[in-house]
Amino acid sequence: MVIGPGGAGVSVTAAAAALGPTGRRRERGTAASTSGASRMGAPDRDTLLITVDRHSPSADLLGVYHLPGEPVAVSDRLHLLALDRLALLEDTWSEFTSVLSETMRRSRITLPGLGALADIDAGEIATLPGVEDFLVLRRIRDEAVSGQWRRIVVDGSGLGDPFEFLRASSVLSQTLDRLWPRHRRLAAAAERPVMAQLTAAVDAIDGDCRDITELVTDPHSVAVHLVVGADDRGERLLPHFLATADLMGLALRSVVVNHGVADGRSDEDRGTRLRAAVRSDGADVEIAEIRCVDDRIDRAARLRRLGVALPSPNGVARGSGAADVHEVTDSQVLDGPGPVYRLSWRQRLPEPDGLRLGRSGDDLLVTVGGFRHPVRLPSVLRRCVVTDATFDGAELAVTFEPDPALWPKGR
Structure with a gap:
């Protein structure tokens, strides 16, 4: 690509x-x-x-x-x-809205927004x-x-x-x-x-x-x-x-x-x-x-x-695709009742002050240089809350602790 x-x-x-x-x-x-x-x-x-x-x-x-x-x-x-x-958009949307309209005609169920979607013509869908x-x-x-x-x-x-x-x-x-x-x-x-x-x-x-x-x-x-x-x-x-x-x-x-x-x-x-x-x-x-x-x-x-020869895929994951999760064993960090986990990956930050972190369901929302991207969390971290984040100039590390409302008791 x-x-x-x-x-x-x-x-x-x-x-x-x-x-x-x-x-x-x-x-x-x-x-x-x-x-x-x-x-x-x-x-x-x-x-x-x-x-x-x-x-x-x-x-x-x-x-x-x-x-x-x-x-x-x-x-x-x-x-x-x-x-x-535009042709891809119109063809696909026409197929989807026909299914949507038929379902709504046969059902008395009203779902938020579906009526408005069904009324949008394929020629108008470019606005979405x-x-x-x-x-x-x-x-x-x-x-x-x-x-x-x-x-x-x-x-x-x-x-x-x-x-x-x-x-x-x-x-x-x-x-x-x-x-x-x-x-x-x-x-x-x-x-x-x-x-x-x-x-x-x-x-x-x-x-x-x-x-x-x-x-x-x-x-x-x-x-x-x-x-x-x-x-x-x-x-x-x-x-x-x-x-x-x-x-x-x-x-x-x-x-x-x-x-x-x-x-x-x-x-x-x-x-x-x-x-x-x-x-x-x-x-x-x-x-x-x-x-x-x-x-x-x-x-x-x-x-x-021009002699352009692009290298082939090499199977080496990079950035958030190579994120590592490990349990923290540092005694200075373990001051709470439960385990502490750290998610980290190599991340360039040309503007460190522009780094922002948020959470949306199972995703960690990371903003770098005004670009926000959802990083899907591993299963063990989906039941945790973010407590800290650090950047050492080469690696971004985010610390998690168990959410008491979701974490199994006795763990």
Whole structure:
């Protein structure tokens, strides 16, 4: 997954990575060389490049027609899938509201907000924040688990804030649980069978949210690549992007420094500072650089000359995705009647004064640099209350003590 601020060259980097560097050739086996389909040049489904930007230049760069919602063959190994966010939204919402309307027609049960939801037309649904992002992520998830592709490259340009996009599924799941908690949904379906179809539809959405959240943060399946320009803006934004990636537990594998943005002039001092910012915590994150080229990047051959090769997932969890829970044995901390637990992970904090902590159900709400993200608590901590938090310059540690109202007696 390739992300970065607008204008940093995210689309070019993603397209170049999907194509592969100059000199890469398809490996053909005996079966392929004797296959009629291969001799006729029928494309294989090897790599899929997905773009979620309605104004993405990827189709023009790769020299193919723009066909939203359908994979288009670019070469014998690469397909391009341009997702139409509005079309996904309208199709899915129409299906959901038909189920909702039918359930309400057959039932005398009135649930808060459902009548208003059923009356919203598909053409109006764009006013609901986060829904488009969830549907786009779900389509990406469906392609990823379809078994048709060896590799998928997601071009995250045109998203505004890419982290808001990536957390859309967790926010939507949290909203569903607030509006209609799962235990109430199940109870409604058990008591009134007419509600079963509606609860199944809501459960399916909630299940998709959880699947997507797990997939986006799975270091064995996903590698996140951050593209920044070698300019003042890139240098200013990089620490904040790295901090947000830590908070979300994203499997950041590389930072790509693009020297082709801004005035196109290389600044070695700035490049040194950018590399130092990435390596400051000693994490296993590679640094790649795209040098400024004289030719205009307007075709596949010139994309290949950039030599972009993004590292694959390595299975190493980072940030909150690698959070550790342990029972505190320090006698200076153990001044209460029960055990004390500490949740900690490596977290960058470019603005330590901007750190905020809160609690919402089973989630710890952490705010870093104005970005708030729900970190799901392990089961043992869900029956505890937050008592303290510390930051030693590299690691964020949150201390918990049992909630007397929820903790089993005698423990």
